[in-house]
Amino acid sequence: MKKLWNPNRLPTATAVLGAAGLILRRMLYAFGTDAKNLLVPHHPLAVALWVLTLAALVLIIAAVWRLDGSNRYVDNFSPSMPSAVGHILAAAGILLTVLLKEPMMPGLLGKIWKVLGFLSAPCLVLAGYARMQGKRPFFLLHMVVCLFLVLHIVDHYRVWSGNPQLLDYVFALFGTMALMFFGFYTAAFDVGSGRRRMHLGMGLAAVYLCFVSLLDSGYFFLYLGGIIWVLTGLCTLNPKPNQPPKEGEPAQ
DSSP states (O other), X not given: XXXXXXXXXXXXXHHHHHHHHHHHHXXXXXXXXXXXXXXXXXXHHHHHHHHHHHHXXXXXXXXXXXXXXXXXXXXHOOOOHHHHHHHHHHHHHHHHHHHHOOOSSOSHHHHHHHHHHHHHHHHHXXXXXXXXXXXXXXXXXXXXXXXXXXXXXXXXXHHHHXXXXXXXXXXXXXXXXXXXXXXXXHHHHHTTOOOHHHHHHHHHHHHHHHHHTTTTSSOHHHHHHHHHHXXXXXXXXXXXXXXXXXXXXXXX
16 A cells, blocks of 8 residues: 555646546536537536546545645755746746736726736746745745735636636636635745645645636636646655754744
8 A cells, every 4th residue: 555655646646637627627518518508407527527526625635634744844845946947837827817818807906916917927936946946935925926816816706706607617716716825825834834734735726626727717827837836836745754943943
């Protein structure tokens, strides 16, 4: 059993499940609609998608629960060029999103969504540079991204909630929420208050949910960049045991 259980395979397994969910969802909209182009209730493809989603989330929770360990930054993040690249691609995804899309809400909130999107790009680049060097990024760099994702949810909530077909928006809604929490728990690590299980759990959930909604959410670049950011920015999957800080050692 120990040989079968390899935590390093967890991100790949989650991405594969997300790709399978994406295929099921595309097939559902191709073959599971009626003459009015509405989803057929209780269609087998919809049932299969819900079952796959439940299985993926149960797998993530069960796997992450076993990966408890030291929450210190230095025990969870090492110098990483892939993480730097992931941050840059996430920055590009957000920048393309605010350049190519207009906010759903007029007025101040829509303008703040745009501004936070433009600010998120350099923040992610700077945070990626710190990750490449093995240094803790300044926590506000990730918090700006988190705030942008909060505004993205608020900006789109009226459209999402007004849609009677849950499958039209549920994966985009919860995928954005998972990305937002991943950003939050990444910022928590930046200030020495990381929580491994939440960071891994929210990140892997974001990978699955964003994959499923990748092609028909209208935000391809945002979700693709988010997926790569998570997959390259997860804390270590081989945790070190919890250790009390040494006398005189600053919190990490």
